[in-house]
Amino acid sequence: MNPDKSNPEIKTTEPKPEATVSKPVVAPTPEAKAATQTEVKPEAKLTTKNAIKPKPEGEVKPEAKADETKTATKPAAPKRKIGNAVIFTIAAIGILAGLVAAYIFGIERKAQPPVFQPVSNPYASAIYANGMIESDLPSGENINIFPEVSGPITKVLVKEGQQVKAGTLLFTIEDSVQRANTKLAEATLKLDRDQYDKDRASYDLDPKSISKNVLDIAEDTVNQAAASLKAANALLQYYSVKAPVDGVVLAVNAAVGGYVSPQGQYDTYTELFDPLVVMSGPQEYMDVRCYVDEILVSKLPTAWHIQAEMQPMGTDIKVPLEFVRVQPYVSPKIELSNEKQEQVDLRVLPVIFRFEKKDLPVYPGQMVDVFIGQK
16 A cells, blocks of 8 residues: 555645756847836835835935925025016116106197297388497496596495486595695695785885895795695595586495505406496486498488387387487497407497487496387
8 A cells, every 4th residue: 555645635745846948048139228227217216225224313315405405496586586577667667757758748838928029120111220328428428437646445425326416525535645735735825924924014114124035035935835735725626536517326336445546446357447436417318329230321311311219128118219410430349248359340330319218227338229210
């Protein structure tokens, strides 16, 4: 009996040796390598490593480090966005400002009305000329007053615009020396006169007591002393300057304490000598001196048919003029630049007119526009 068959529960199985089949080794192609490498994922490797190797406590995970790196580099994007927003905002403001400026400057503005009506020709045919208002005097010029002696001014007794009569005291000059000379002349005259009186009394009592020649010399001495006193008094009057005629004080260039001479008062601005006082005649009537261009002289109407009208510059006032005379001398035009030397290439003929001042706001030296027509 076979023991193996009698006991079926006990079976011995011996492993059969596996048949070894040798397969040929085939070299992998590049496409297969790439596919193999592609199939292997880093996440799986990391997972396997994490599962096998425990991490010590306190060690920072690579994911945390990567997150911190990303967090540190992320703020660059918001700054760029803020910069773009600022640029767009400034551009928008610039465009808006340009539109507002274009609107403002594009508004059509109405021309302002003129302050006064421009000068116009009142006649059908007329000659235009520049004119200057001046005093109604034979020469047409103002009265310039200069002192005849030198010295500092002690008093100024008039003011500009004041009407004065002939003989009115205008200003005084320091005269202490001249007063002393006048008193000396008075004393000399008194002494000579006393001597002459004594000689005359002696001669009357006894003609032989004194010669006639001595008496005549004493008399001549008295006359000479009297003449000296008269001259001293006359010179003393020069220290008190008075108005030569009736008129109006136009300008006062004198000041108390200022030194003056017969040349006048030195002006530090113009570097010229000015008169101490400038006067005009009575201003019931005033003159206008017109300067007609020499080219237009031939068209000037005759004295019997001439008429004119003036208009002060910058006003609407029109004043009729009365013809006075023509100054028959063509001369260079007067410039008002107050320069020592002037280059003038225009020659003019002066024509003088007259008008009643009344309450007109005009003054000597003022420039006016004049139209000269024919009746």
